[in-house]
Amino acid sequence: MKNHSHQSVVRSAIRAAALLPFGLALAAASPALAQDWKPTRPVNLIVPSNPGGGHDNNARILASTMEKYAGQPINIVNQAAGGGVVAYNQMMKAKPDGYTVGQISVSVVSDQFRISGVTYNKDSYTYLGQISSDQNLLVVKADGPFGKMNVKEFVAYAKDNPGKVPFGVSGNWTNHDYTRFQIEDASGAKFLRVPQKGGSEIVLSILSGDVQAGALYPSEVKSQVDAGALKILAHNGDRALEGWPDVPTFTSQGLAVDLSIWRALVLPKETPANIVAGWRKILEETMKDPAVKQAYATAGIGYAYRNAEDMEKLVEAADNAYRTISAKAGVKVSN
Numbered sequence: 001m002k003n004h005s006h007q008s009v010v011r012s013a014i015r016a017a018a019l020l021p022f023g024l025a026l027a028a029a030s031p032a033l034a035q036d037w038k039p040t041r042p043v044n045l046i047v048p049s050n051p052g053g054g055h056d057n058n059a060r061i062l063a064s065t066m067e068k069y070a071g072q073p074i075n076i077v078n079q080a081a082g083g084g085v086v087a088y089n090q091m092m093k094a095k096p097d098g099y100t101v102g103q104i105s106v107s108v109v110s111d112q113f114r115i116s117g118v119t120y121n122k123d124s125y126t127y128l129g130q131i132s133s134d135q136n137l138l139v140v141k142a143d144g145p146f147g148k149m150n151v152k153e154f155v156a157y158a159k160d161n162p163g164k165v166p167f168g169v170s171g172n173w174t175n176h177d178y179t180r181f182q183i184e185d186a187s188g189a190k191f192l193r194v195p196q197k198g199g200s201e202i203v204l205s206i207l208s209g210d211v212q213a214g215a216l217y218p219s220e221v222k223s224q225v226d227a228g229a230l231k232i233l234a235h236n237g238d239r240a241l242e243g244w245p246d247v248p249t250f251t252s253q254g255l256a257v258d259l260s261i262w263r264a265l266v267l268p269k270e271t272p273a274n275i276v277a278g279w280r281k282i283l284e285e286t287m288k289d290p291a292v293k294q295a296y297a298t299a300g301i302g303y304a305y306r307n308a309e310d311m312e313k314l315v316e317a318a319d320n321a322y323r324t325i326s327a328k329a330g331v332k333v334s335n
Contacts, residue, residue, distance in 0.1 A: 037278030
């Protein structure tokens with residue numbers, strides 16, 4: 001009996017030893033273990049905008065909570081040069097070591113249709129997930145000439161007076177500008193297009209009367225709308241606006257203005273799988289934190305989270321949509 005028992009123990013030990021490399025291999029491939037990666041020094045988050053705009057506000061709110069889950073400081077790096085092109089190139093070419101994260105918007109797919117020499121597209125990055133979804137708002141000065149109009153009256157005036165209503169847009173065919181075109185295309189209106197340096201400048205121009213209207217994100221106008229200085233005539237979302245439930249959608253007013261506007265976090269394409277998994281876990285934990293939802297609501301940022309797989313599907317749909325509307329609008333590639 002003792003000899004038989006001893007042989008059983010020996011055979012079990014041999015089997016365990018033989019299986020050890022395979023077990024280690026399984027452990028190394030385990031998603032749970034791969035997600036244990038976390039940064040051990042400060043991280044840079046590249047944001048393709050100047051301080052103070054919707055992009056920047058979103059990044060700072062997200063980073064303040066994400067630091068808790070990443071375990072390291074997250075430094076906001078504003079890079080607005082070239083309308084965001086420089087930032088997207090930096091994200092694409094960054095060292096894939098997990099210490100440079102990029103915040104992108106839908107412009108990462110639309111830029112190829114409007115800017116000469118763009119080398120990035122929807123396939124240039126590794127997606128971590130969606131972080132927000134903002135509506136574009138049609139905004140006017142509350143006590144200005146259009147402050148007492150509704151959206152139908154406003155576009156009717158712009159249709160009857162082509163080129164007489166200065167409309168602020170951010171740069172050349174950015175999201176704000178695509179919304180302007182959709183309003184014109186849906187209503188027959190024709191605005192005087194006035195390029196600005198960003199959303200914060202559009203707000204100041206509307207308040208000063210230099211332009212009469214603009215397409216802006218909720219986070220860019222919340223304080224001025226709540227103070228009664230600006231008025232929202234309509235928005236291009238598919239549900240009620242957070243904080244302003246009585247503002248109509250364009251589609252409810254018979255105007256087909258509905259381009260998807262979102263933001264997401266990405267890593268360089270060649271980032272190792274364990275680092276990607278680690279960041280995806282960090283982002284998921286961050287987006288599920290109630291503090292993020294509360295801060296978004298306070299700032300007027302649309303809360304929306306999609307994991308990497310669903311985000312890739314959204315990017316594909318956006319690429320097709322912007323390809324179609326760019327052709328219809330006759331968007332010219334510029335330097």
